[in-house]
Amino acid sequence: xxxxxxxxxxxxxxxxxxxxxxxxxxxxxxxxxxxxxxxxxxxxxxxxxxxxxxxxxxxxxxxxxxxxxxxxxxxxxxxxxxxxxxxxxxxxxxxxxxxxxxxxxxxxxxxxxxxxxxxxxxxxxxxxxxxxxxxxxxxxxxxxxxxxxxxxxxxxxxxxxxxxxxxxxxxxxxxxxxxxxxxx
Amino acid sequence: xxxxxxxxxxxxxxxxxxxxxxxxxxxxxxxxxxxxxxxxxxxxxxxxxxxxxxxxxxxxxxxxxxxxxxxxxxxxxxxxxxxxxxxxxxxxxxxxxxxxxxxxxxxxxxxxxxxxxxxxxxxxxxxxxxxxxxxxxxxxxxxxxxxxxxxxxxxxxxxxxxxxxxxxxxxxxxxxxxxxxxxxxxxxxxxxxxxxxxxxxxxxxxxxxxxxxxxxxxxxxxxxxxxxxxxxxxxxxxxxxxxxxxxxxxxxxxxxxxxxxxxxxxxxxxxxxxxxxxxxxxxxxxxxxxxxxxxxxxxxxxxxxxxxxxxxxxxxxxxxxxxxxxxxxxxxxxxxxxxxxxxxxxxxxxxxxxxxxxxxxxxxxxxxxxxxxx
Numbered sequence: 229x230x231x232x233x234x235x236x237x238x239x240x241x242x243x244x245x246x247x248x249x250x251x252x253x254x255x256x257x258x259x260x261x262x263x264x265x266x267x268x269x270x271x272x273x274x275x276x277x278x279x280x281x282x283x284x285x286x287x288x289x290x291x292x293x294x295x296x297x298x299x300x301x302x303x304x305x306x307x308x309x310x311x312x313x314x315x316x317x318x319x320x321x322x323x324x325x326x327x328x329x330x331x332x333x334x335x336x337x338x339x340x341x342x343x344x345x346x347x348x349x350x351x352x353x354x355x356x357x358x359x360x361x362x363x364x365x366x367x368x369x370x371x372x373x374x375x376x377x378x379x380x381x382x383x384x385x386x387x388x389x390x391x392x393x394x395x396x397x398x399x400x401x402x403x404x405x406x407x408x409x410x411x412x
Numbered sequence: 413x414x415x416x417x418x419x420x421x422x423x424x425x426x427x428x429x430x431x432x433x434x435x436x437x438x439x440x441x442x443x444x445x446x447x448x449x450x451x452x453x454x455x456x457x458x459x460x461x462x463x464x465x466x467x468x469x470x471x472x473x474x475x476x477x478x479x480x481x482x483x484x485x486x487x488x489x490x491x492x493x494x495x496x497x498x499x500x501x502x503x504x505x506x507x508x509x510x511x512x513x514x515x516x517x518x519x520x521x522x523x524x525x526x527x528x529x530x531x532x533x534x535x536x537x538x539x540x541x542x543x544x545x546x547x548x549x550x551x552x553x554x555x556x557x558x559x560x561x562x563x564x565x566x567x568x569x570x571x572x573x574x575x576x577x578x579x580x581x582x583x584x585x586x587x588x589x590x591x592x593x594x595x596x597x598x599x600x601x602x603x604x605x606x607x608x609x610x611x612x613x614x615x616x617x618x619x620x621x622x623x624x625x626x627x628x629x630x631x632x633x634x635x636x637x638x639x640x641x642x643x644x645x646x647x648x649x650x651x652x653x654x655x656x657x658x659x660x661x662x663x664x665x666x667x668x669x670x671x672x673x674x675x676x677x678x679x680x681x682x683x684x685x686x687x688x689x690x691x692x693x694x695x696x697x698x699x700x701x702x703x704x705x706x707x708x709x710x711x712x713x714x715x716x717x718x719x720x721x722x723x724x725x726x727x728x729x730x731x732x733x734x735x736x737x738x739x740x741x742x743x744x745x746x747x748x749x750x751x752x753x754x755x756x757x758x759x760x761x762x763x764x765x766x767x768x769x770x771x772x773x774x775x776x777x778x779x780x781x782x783x784x785x786x
Contacts, residue, residue: 257549261487264542271535281588284531292538293568296545300564303549303557362527363588 236276243269254309260302264295281363415519422523426504429731434661435465437738444739445746475650480552483647487550492652494543495659499666502536505529506669507591509679509726510686513701513716521679521723522591529590530578533670534571537625540663541567544627544634544644547656551647559643562753563627563634569760570624570631576768577617580775581674584610594678598685607675613771615675617764619737622667624760626660628741630748631756668737669730676733679726689725693718 232240246265253259267290274283370378439462446453455461479488509521526532541564548560584607585593597606608615624631635643645656672678681689693699698718705713751759 255484258484258487261542261546268539280526280528281531284526284528284535288531288535288538292535292541293571296538296541296564296568299542299545300561300568303545304561 233276236273239269239273239276243273256302256307256309257299260295260299263298264291267291267295281366418514418519419523422508422521423504425508426506426523427500430500430503430662430665433665433738434658435469437661437664437742438465438468440739441742441745444742448743448746469654472650472654477648477650477652480647482552484550484552487546488647489652491543491547491550492648492655492659494546495540495656496662498536498539498543499659499662502533502666503662503669505532505590506666506673506730507594507678508730509723510690511719512723513719515712515714520591521727525591526589528588530582530588530593530674533590533666534574534578537663537666538567538571540625540659543656543659547648548634548644551644553647555640555642556644556646559634559636559640559646562640563644566624566631566633566756566760567627569757570621570764573617573760573764573768574621574625576765576772577614577621580614580768580771581607581611583772583775583779590673590678594673594680597677598680599683599688606677611675611771611775613767613774615671617768617771618671618674620764622671623741623744624756626663626667626741628660628664629745630751632750633753633756636750664738664741665734668734668741671737672730672733676736678733679730681725681729686722686726690718690722693721 243266246262246269249262250259250266253262268287271283271286271291274280274286277283442464443453443455443461445451453461454464457463457467479485504523505526507520507522511518511520513519524532544563544567545560548556548558548563551557582588585596587593587596593607599605623629627634633643634640635645637643640646645653648656680686684692698721700717701714702717703712703714705711
């Protein structure tokens, strides 16, 4: 893979800056819009890697649809800028940084073997490889080599949708009242 | 002449087309609405009121663009820019014509030639909603915020319908490349092989949804002045307001050009294929290379005259089809009243979305049986 171009480096810096702003901004709306910035610049990075399909889908799905919902909800709730108390004592900061770092290491340790088994690390080091070829190659890969992860993801998404429905309906009392009626 | 220079040149051409369409559309909209309502309309500035857009622009330049108290300064200024940039970028993937032969090399008349042009167009136009949301929220005005929120939910709902309609279109053509889609609609493959014959339902869905996507009547609830003053751009004045208007017209142009490309054969001249057109022009004696630069410049720049005229005719064909859709935008605006918000949502989710899914199922069955040969 060729060395990153100036344009790619600018995009990387932009993506990382936006990612940092998501966490560091006090105003939730600005955080949500920074998240959009991260997702959009990541999509542009895919374009510079000549993975046009992945880039277009990234912008269409993540930047165009999902983060609109984030921004929409945050605006609808009209959240006020939060005041986070900065921990004053050194031990708190040290403990916080250690906890964060160890969480990152644990995540990496658990994800790396999975990536290795599916051969994703080689794909990453050699550019985007097969994924850059276009929609046909990607759909063939999805329905053959990565069939299991694809289906598992679909199942996870279904489960999360069901979870959202359950959480959303929690305040409605019909089930509870019928149960109590039976108890009487 | 390298490909990079050519692409840059075409980007400028696309920008000029976009910027020129705005004053033309302003005249068409103002005079057209007057004609439909039996008024005179603005007819004092220039001949037949043709200079009215210039007078409008001068007025807007000299108005003060104010910043409301407690507005979010950065987003308030960013929002109009976000309204203008995505439609222009989306316009760049539309194929404008066949190819021109310069110095013996063929150059395609498409600013950005992407293998996934269709997806790219949808992706970029889906970013348009952020300008409305950002404007609504950053204005620190309840009417503006409500306009922004209305627009977000409306555009997301109708984007899903557009996506579903596009699935069946892609299944019919078997490609995401807009250039390839136009080529498949060329005459010769059976008379009019245009998209609206192959995919009438998808055509209708996209047409209806493009009104909602560009926030035009009858779906202009984000700026419903009877309820929300002016919706998301209540607090904007002067040039920042002009940018919102500009963005709306360029979005209309992009949506019209997209529909023309997918369903009306793009740049194809009706009943004539690109090769037929070129050989006809060559037969007229245009089959010669003309040098554009005088000899002392050093570099040579010869253009094949036949291909140049062919591309010009194709560009005019594309613009004519685009102008048809633009006129329908104006026509509908001054004909239909505004929907109620629940009617708008009902139409999107309960009528258009099921129709889109039905269209996918029908297309799937037809493609399957055509491939099997019954």
